Every structure is written in structure tokens, then in C-alpha cells.
Amino acid sequence: MSFALKPAPHVTPATSVPLVMRRVLYALIPATIVYTAYFGWGLLINMVIAVAAALAAEALMLRARRRAIRPGSADASAVVTAILLAFAIPPLAPWWIPALGAGVAVSLAKHLYGGLGSNLFNPAMVGYVILLISFPVEMTQWLPPVGFDPSVQQLGFWSNLNYALTGHTPSGIDIDALTQATPLDQVKEGLGQMRTLDEIRLGRLFGFYGGRGWEWINGCFALGGLYLLYRGVIRWHIPVALITGLCGCAAALHIIDPSRYSSPGFHLFGGATLLGAFFIATDPVTAAATDRGRLIFGAAIGAITYAIRTWGGYPDGLAFAVLLMNATVPLLDRYTRPRIYGHF
Amino acid sequence: MTDVKTVVLDGIWRNNPALVQLLGLCPLLAITTTLVNGLALGLATTAVLVVTNMTVSLIRGALIPAARILVFVLIIASLVTIVDLLANAYLYELHQTLGLFIPLIVTNCAILAQAEVFASRHSIGVAALGGLSTGAGFTMALIALGGCREIVGQGTLFAGLEQLLGDAAAGIVINLPVDGILVAALPPGAFFGLALLIALKNYLDRDKHGVSTTATQRAQAEKHLP
Numbered sequence: 041m042s043f044a045l046k047p048a049p050h051v052t053p054a055t056s057v058p059l060v061m062r063r064v065l066y067a068l069i070p071a072t073i074v075y076t077a078y079f080g081w082g083l084l085i086n087m088v089i090a091v092a093a094a095l096a097a098e099a100l101m102l103r104a105r106r107r108a109i110r111p112g113s114a115d116a117s118a119v120v121t122a123i124l125l126a127f128a129i130p131p132l133a134p135w136w137i138p139a140l141g142a143g144v145a146v147s148l149a150k151h152l153y154g155g156l157g158s159n160l161f162n163p164a165m166v167g168y169v170i171l172l173i174s175f176p177v178e179m180t181q182w183l184p185p186v187g188f189d190p191s192v193q194q195l196g197f198w199s200n201l202n203y204a205l206t207g208h209t210p211s212g213i214d215i216d217a218l219t220q221a222t223p224l225d226q227v228k229e230g231l232g233q234m235r236t237l238d239e240i241r242l243g244r245l246f247g248f249y250g251g252r253g254w255e256w257i258n259g260c261f262a263l264g265g266l267y268l269l270y271r272g273v274i275r276w277h278i279p280v281a282l283i284t285g286l287c288g289c290a291a292a293l294h295i296i297d298p299s300r301y302s303s304p305g306f307h308l309f310g311g312a313t314l315l316g317a318f319f320i321a322t323d324p325v326t327a328a329a330t331d332r333g334r335l336i337f338g339a340a341i342g343a344i345t346y347a348i349r350t351w352g353g354y355p356d357g358l359a360f361a362v363l364l365m366n367a368t369v370p371l372l373d374r375y376t377r378p379r380i381y382g383h384f
Numbered sequence: 385m386t387d388v389k390t391v392v393l394d395g396i397w398r399n400n401p402a403l404v405q406l407l408g409l410c411p412l413l414a415i416t417t418t419l420v421n422g423l424a425l426g427l428a429t430t431a432v433l434v435v436t437n438m439t440v441s442l443i444r445g446a447l448i449p450a451a452r453i454l455v456f457v458l459i460i461a462s463l464v465t466i467v468d469l470l471a472n473a474y475l476y477e478l479h480q481t482l483g484l485f486i487p488l489i490v491t492n493c494a495i496l497a498q499a500e501v502f503a504s505r506h507s508i509g510v511a512a513l514g515g516l517s518t519g520a521g522f523t524m525a526l527i528a529l530g531g532c533r534e535i536v537g538q539g540t541l542f543a544g545l546e547q548l549l550g551d552a553a554a555g556i557v558i559n560l561p562v563d564g565i566l567v568a569a570l571p572p573g574a575f576f577g578l579a580l581l582i583a584l585k586n587y588l589d590r591d592k593h594g595v596s597t598t599a600t601q602r603a604q605a606e607k608h609l610p
Contacts, residue, residue: 148576174566
């Protein structure tokens with residue numbers, strides 16, 4: 041019988057970084073399945089490439105910083121970054137898009153700032169924004185959902201993989217014939233041509249609230265988010281504040297002029313709203329740490345996203361909003377520090 | 385007393401205005417989209433630096449301490465106006481490209497710092513040498529940052545050299561077989577590029593413990609010695 045005494049702590053914490061990261065990955069499984077059902081194999085191919093590049097960058101940077109590779113990379117945070125990036129980029133992308141994005145996200149946005157826990161900006165969003173402003177053409181190759189138009193051919197697994205690796209589409213098919221603007225893109229373009237929202241939304245690209253297919257994927261993000269809330273991985277402040285900020289702005293302007301400003305439902309189920317609200321803005325490292333700070337952080341991301349979507353140059357602005365608010369986090373934490381009893 | 389080697393080394397490397405003193409960052413970050421832009425602005429700044437230093441050194445006996453900054457700025461502003469008009473007359477296209485950043489040389493703190501700290505305390509020859517080496521250090525940083533951002537951002541090198549050297553240099557431009565990552569040519573690329581250059585300099589300067597110290601830090605450390 042062993043009576044060996046172990047030093048404190050005797051009660052080990054119920055969560056750890058690897059467990060949190062694994063739960064985030066579990067929460068993304070439903071969305072992955074629905075996304076693949078609607079848009080083909082591109083997402084999975086991008087995920088594999090991005091994860092490989094992120095892990096390679098993680099190992100390289102840990103080596104360069106003279107840290108042990110095993111415990112440093114076993115927490116799966118690089119995998120989460122890569123998977124979130126894969127959701128953000130178009131499913132039909134040349135291989136170097138996810139590879140470069142994930143490599144830059146892990147090396148530049150995470151390790152150069154001091155590694156996990158010290159990074160000021162959300163790594164996945166830094167990778168995405170660098171890709172978006174550097175390669176505007178490749179980053180707009182979005183696909184139409186299944187059932188959008190019977191004459192449009194969907195790429196099978198092998199032809200999708202072939203495009204990712206070599207940049208060749210199957211013979212006789214032009215890349216422009218395969219791709220399609222996203223719903224947010226279409227709304228922005230239609231409004232620019234002085235059409236009303238009702239006319240634009242007659243298109244086959246639109247579903248009940250958001251885009252066809254997109255609204256189900258976004259519903260799955262919300263489902264995964266509820267799982268994370270239930271498990272205590274994230275707290276309610278940021279998602280609720282973000283959705284309130286975005287939908288509040290949308291509702292106010294929609295009531296004033298419904299023909300020019302999309303409904304709150306469209307904003308909620310369109311673009312990156314729900315992925316951002318539950319998975320990106322809630323990053324424990326780069327978000328505000330106090331409850332009041334989180335409410336301000338989330339609401340401001342929602343409002344800035346709405347402003348960029350409505351008046352900005354890009355169809356969606358969540359990534360920019362997250363990065364902008366990341367920069368304010370030290371200030372938010374300083375001014376929303378909770379009062380400790382007995383101190384002023 | 386003043387060692388020529390120290391003056392030259394300080395200006396070019398140990399107290400490099402851009403990479404160690406972090407002075408004149410506005411033109412450094414804004415104009416270095418290509419190597420040629422960086423080179424041109426560096427040469428203009430160096431010309432202003434050398435003549436300013438010599439002028440300040442000549443009048444250093446007559447300076448009233450309370451009004452010295454005013455006099456320095458007047459001298460620098462006059463010289464920058466001359467450089468601006470010369471560039472407009474003889475290098476018109478380059479002048480169009482650099483635009484506001486030639487007049488903005490006036491606000492380059494590296495020049496004011498040289499006048500205040502160095503030129504007003506040394507004889508004309510040493511002051512000119514200090515200005516020349518500081519300008520060379522600044523130009524080298526501009527060239528390095530401009531070259532890196534041009535290669536990564538646009539996939540070219542020496543683009544626009546004909547604006548500086550005339551039409552004979554038009555063929556020198558090197559086109560790399562890649563398109564480049566546009567972000568490097570945009571403002572974020574300037575900040576990342578400068579940070580990486582400073583990191584590289586600190587890496588090259590590291591001692592056997594892997595610690596990098598600048599000339600300023602070394603001087604401070606020596607002051608605290610008994």
C-alpha cells in the first residue's frame with residue numbers, strides 16, 4: 041500500500057487548455073458536416089492543409105524560440121486556429137492560400153507576440169485579413185450551394201483536390217462558371233445598382249433568412265456555441281453583446297427603410313456573424329477579461345461589423361471589427377476592472 | 385578627442401537613426417514601398433543632414449541657447465525647400481512620386497537631434513562626417529525596408545529606377561516570377577518589416593549571452609559604473 045504524500049494542489053482543475061481546445065473542435069463538427077453537404081469537399085481539403093501548415097509553423101517557431109516542441113504544440117490551439125481559418129476562406133482555394141494563412145497566423149500573430157496567452161490579436165483573423173487584402177481574387181472564389189442551379193456542376197472530391205494542388209479546373213469548365221458571389225456580396229452589389237432588397241432577395245441564392253445553405257451552416261455554429269456555453273468553455277457576455285450590437289443597429293435602420301437596409305435576421309444568419317460571435321470573438325486570450333469589458337467588446341464588434349457591411353468597401357467586416365477591438369482590450373480591461381470590496 | 389571611426393560607426397550601425405534611435409519613422413514607414421523611393425528619400429535626407437550639420441557647426445558660437453531650436457528649424461526648413469525645388473526641377477517624376485514626403489523632411493527628428501546633440505558641439509569637419517554617416521545609416525535602413533517590401537509586396541526590384549537615374553536605367557528592373565503578397569506593400573507591411581529589421585539588427589548585435597545592447601544602453605551602463 042502506498043502512502044506517498046503529494047504536495048498541493050490536491051484537487052486538480054477540471055479544465056485545461058487541451059480540453060478547452062478539444063471541446064471547441066467538437067463544437068465545430070456539425071457545421072463542418074453541413075458545410076461539406078452544401079459546398080463540397082473544399083472545406084475539408086482546406087482544413088487538412090491549414091492544420092498541417094499551422095503545426096509545421098508551430099514546431100518551427102517553438103524550435104526557434106528554444107522551447108520544447110511537445111508540450112508547446114500538444115495543446116491543439118494551433119489546430120483550432122487553422123480550423124477557424126479554413127471556415128473563413130473560400131472552399132475552392134489554391135493550396136497555398138490556407139497554408140500561407142495558417143503559417144502566418146501561427147508564426148506572426150501568435151509566436152512573435154510571445155506565444156499562446158500573450159498574443160494581442162486573434163491569430164486566425166490576422167491570417168484571414170492578410171489573405172483577404174493580399175489576394176482579393178482568390179479570396180472571392182466562393183461556390184454556389186448545392187441545388188442552387190441544376191446547370192452548374194458541382195466539383196467532386198478529386199477535381200476539387202486537383203484544383204487545390206495544381207490550379208486546374210476539369211477540362212471545359214471555366215473557374216468563373218463554378219464560383220458565385222456570396223449573399224452579402226450580392227446584397228451589396230444589388231443595392232449599388234439601385235435595386236431594392238425585395239428584388240435582390242428574389243434570387244435563388246437566398247433562403248428563409250440568410251443565404252441558401254449559409255443559414256443552416258450558421259445555425260450549426262449557433263448549436264456548437266450553445267454546447268460551448270453549456271460546457272462553460274465560453275461565457276454568455278460576448279456572444280449576446282455581439283448579436284445585440286449587430287442586430288440592434290440592423291433593426292433600427294431596417295425599420296426606417298426596409299428597402300435599403302437588410303433585416304436583423306439576414307445579418308444574424310448571413311456572413312460570419314454566428315461563427316464570430318461564438319468562436320472568434322470569444323477567444324479567451326484576445327478578448328476582454330472582465331464582464332463589463334466583454335459586453336462593451338462584443339457590442340462594439342457587432343456595431344463595427346454592421347457599419348462595414350452597410351457602408352464599407354467589404355461585404356463582411358467581422359474580421360476587421362475583431363482585430364480593431366482586440367487592440368482596445370488592454371484599455372477596456374483597465375477601465376472596467378471590478379471594484380474589490382474595501383478598495384476604491 | 386573625437387574618433388572618426390566612432391562617429392562613422394555610430395551613425396551607420398550602433399546608433400542608427402532608424403533602427404536604434406527610432407527617429408524619422410514617419411517617412412521611413414510611409415515611403416518605403418519600393419527600393420527606389422527609399423533610396424531617393426534617403427539621399428535627400430542625407431543632403432539636408434550634411435548641410436544642416438555644417439551650418440549649425442559654423443554658427444555654434446553665436447547661438448543663443450533659448451532660441452537654438454528655432455534657429456535649427458529655420459536652417460533645416462530653408463535647406464529642405466532648396467532640395468524640394470531642386471527635385472521638382474530636375475527629377476520631376478520622382479518628385480511627383482515622393483510628393484509630400486520631401487517637404488516633410490523638415491519634421492524628421494533625426495536631423496533636429498543631430499543638430500542639437502552633435503553638430504552644435506563639434507567642429508565643421510566632424511559635424512559633416514556625423515551628418516554623412518547618420519544619413520548613410522538612415523538611407524541604408526530605407527533601402528533595406530524598401531527592398532524587402534518591394535520584393536515581398538510586388539515581386540519586383542529596382543522598379544522606377546529611371547525616375548532617379550534617367551531613361552538608361554529603365555531596363556534594370558528585376559521582375560520576380562511571383563506576384564507578391566500585397567500586404568507587404570500596404571501600411572501594415574511597413575510596421576512588420578521595420579520590426580523584423582530591428583529584430584535582425586538586435587540578433588546580429590547579440591553578445592555571447594544572446595543579449596543585445598545598443599550604444600545608448602552601453603553608455604548608460606558605463607555611467608553607472610564606479
